[in-house]
Amino acid sequence: MKGNRTLYFSNRFFTALLGVVLLFTLGYPFPWIFIVARFALVILAATVLIDLLWLFASKGKISVKRKIGIRLSLGDENPVTLQLKSSFPFQLKIEIIDEVPSQFQKRDFYIKSHIGAGKRKNFNYFLKPLSRGEYEFGQTRVIAGTLLGLVQRRFSAGNEQMLPVYPSFISMRKFELMSISNRLEDIGIKRIRKIGQHSEFDQIREYVPGDDSRTLNWKATARKGALMVNQYQDERSQQVISLLDMGRVMEMPFEGMALLDYAINASLVISNTAMLKHDKAGLISFSNQLHSLVSPDRRGGHMQRILETLYNQKTDFSESSYERLYAAIHSRIRQRSLLVLYTNFEGLPSLKRQLPYLQKLASKHLLLVVIFENTEVKQLAANESKNLQEVYIHAIARKFIHDKKVMCNELKRYGILSLLTRPEELSVNLINKYLEIKARELI
Numbered sequence: 321m322k323g324n325r326t327l328y329f330s331n332r333f334f335t336a337l338l339g340v341v342l343l344f345t346l347g348y349p350f351p352w353i354f355i356v357a358r359f360a361l362v363i364l365a366a367t368v369l370i371d372l373l374w375l376f377a378s379k380g381k382i383s384v385k386r387k388i389g390i391r392l393s394l395g396d397e398n399p400v401t402l403q404l405k406s407s408f409p410f411q412l413k414i415e416i417i418d419e420v421p422s423q424f425q426k427r428d429f430y431i432k433s434h435i436g437a438g439k440r441k442n443f444n445y446f447l448k449p450l451s452r453g454e455y456e457f458g459q460t461r462v463i464a465g466t467l468l469g470l471v472q473r474r475f476s477a478g479n480e481q482m483l484p485v486y487p488s489f490i491s492m493r494k495f496e497l498m499s500i501s502n503r504l505e506d507i508g509i510k511r512i513r514k515i516g517q518h519s520e521f522d523q524i525r526e527y528v529p530g531d532d533s534r535t536l537n538w539k540a541t542a543r544k545g546a547l548m549v550n551q552y553q554d555e556r557s558q559q560v561i562s563l564l565d566m567g568r569v570m571e572m573p574f575e576g577m578a579l580l581d582y583a584i585n586a587s588l589v590i591s592n593t594a595m596l597k598h599d600k601a602g603l604i605s606f607s608n609q610l611h612s613l614v615s616p617d618r619r620g621g622h623m624q625r626i627l628e629t630l631y632n633q634k635t636d637f638s639e640s641s642y643e644r645l646y647a648a649i650h651s652r653i654r655q656r657s658l659l660v661l662y663t664n665f666e667g668l669p670s671l672k673r674q675l676p677y678l679q680k681l682a683s684k685h686l687l688l689v690v691i692f693e694n695t696e697v698k699q700l701a702a703n704e705s706k707n708l709q710e711v712y713i714h715a716i717a718r719k720f721i722h723d724k725k726v727m728c729n730e731l732k733r734y735g736i737l738s739l740l741t742r743p744e745e746l747s748v749n750l751i752n753k754y755l756e757i758k759a760r761e762l763i
Contacts, residue, residue: 327372328472330465336364367470374466375473380408382435382462386418386479392455393490395577395585397446402460404443406435412464416443418479419458423449449485450576452584452631456482487630488585491747492592523551558763559616559657560594560754561602562587566611566633567640569664574743579692582743583662584630586690589747590660590754591626594618597758602657603629606645608638613652642677649681658763660750661689666720671727679734686763688737688753691724695742 340360347354387401402416416431424447435441449455460479465472524540527547540548564570564587570580591601595618602616603626612629640663649659659681665671681687697717705711728738737757741749757763 326474328463328474330469330472333368333470336470340364367468371466371468371471374410375464375471378408380406382406382408382412382414382464382475384416384460384462384475384477384479386457386460386481388457388483390483391489392447392449392483392485394449394452394485394488394581396488396490397448398490400445400447402431402443403440404435404462405440406438408437408464410437410466411435412466413469414465415463417461417463419460420447421455421457423451423453423455450581451578452485452487452581454482454484456480484631486627487581487588489588489627491585492589495589495747495751496592496596524548525551558599559602559653559655560590560599561604561616561653561657561659562591563645563659563661564603564605564633565640565661565663566605566607566635568635568637569640569666570662571635571637572664574692574695577743579664579743580633580635582692582746583690584633586746586750587660587662588627588630590750592623593751593754595623601626602653604645604648605629605633606640606648607636608641608644610644610648613648615652616655616657642674646677646680649685653685656763657685658754658757659685659687661687663689664692665727668723668726668730671730675730675734678731678736682734682736686737686757688739688757689731690746690750691727691738691740692746693724693740693742694720697721
């Protein structure tokens with residue numbers, strides 16, 4: 321960081337100067353105050369001079385470095401650390417202004433603090449990006465002043481950098497860590513009892529609450545002196561394919577993020593979870609044409625391939641063609657798979673238009689349709705009606721909520737699975753549904 325000898329006069333200086341001017345003004349009708357005013361002006365000038373010498377005559381500098389990852393995670397709180405080092409021989413009051421990307425709309429972002437003589441200090445804050453793309457960080461500026469606080473000196477650091485915002489890899493790692501440490505219940509993932517015993521034997525382990533009592537191994541229990549159970553591994557190499565609707569219906573915003581971005585985050589999480597369960601993960605994005613297709617796989621580097629593909633997904637605001645989706649799956653996906661369709665049917669008529677193609681998909685694969693709850697409509701329906709207009713609004717809101725449930729029942733009638741969920745709860749609810757499907761051996 322280069323020292324910049326740009327001089328700032330603080331609010332304290334202007335307040336003191338205003339007081340001196342006021343004293344001089346009062347000195348005209350009251351001559352004795354004029355003497356006090358002159359004395360105050362001398363003290364102010366001397367103090368400013370001392371402050372200037374401390375800040376500019378000394379060889380002290382302030383260096384600052386921004387510490388952040390090589391990419392940001394969509395919809396998550398990303399940590400940012402500013403590392404400051406002062407070589408001044410005395411304590412300073414500081415204001416840190418970090419030029420965060422314009423997408424965050426933080427035009428008045430600054431941190432006020434102090435730093436000791438020759439000390440290092442870290443300052444932490446968090447950024448939550450709500451859209452994918454490139455985010456450009458600017459300079460970091462530090463405005464420093466002594467304890468007198470009359471003048472300030474600015475230091476500027478060339479911390480310019482551009483970072484891409486990827487789908488929520490922080491959430492993906494959180495689910496992965498919880499799965500490895502067997503703590504998925506802590507984040508809302510239910511322990512689902514397996515139906516039947518058609519899987520292969522894996523290992524003998526200690527009993528934990530929720531295990532099927534029929535899997536108890538009494539010989540191992542007698543040897544260990546503690547309850548032991550047989551663990552069976554699920555059937556492997558099944559295929560889990562995320563189908564992303566890139567049409568205009570997925571651009572509806574919730575909590576600052578589009579439905580498409582919620583779906584992209586959930587696709588990343590479910591793909592990683594499937595691969596941890598030794599299944600193959602794939603991805604298809606479509607609108608009125610096929611955007612991308614990642615064939616199901618679980619070899620090394622496949623998760624990175626899915627992440628890069630999801631990062632580059634952009635809607636074209638067109639109406640999606642389920643006919644082309646069916647044709648692509650029919651020609652390229654031969655093995656029976658779990659298809660997770662992320663779309664946004666806002667009404668029963670829109671669902672019925674696509675139902676013939678959904679039936680065809682469900683005849684050869686296990687189809688799960690994700691239906692998003694409109695949380696704002698649900699909140700409207702929960703409010704108390706105070707006048708006739710609000711009665712009409714609540715009636716319409718309740719009809720929208722009812723239509724979502726009707727759509728789920730309509731899909732069930734044709735043998736199609738559905739998941740009705742709030743956008744922010746999609747990843748957790750989807751993993752629960754996937755584990756339920758695995759336990760019931762539906763694929």
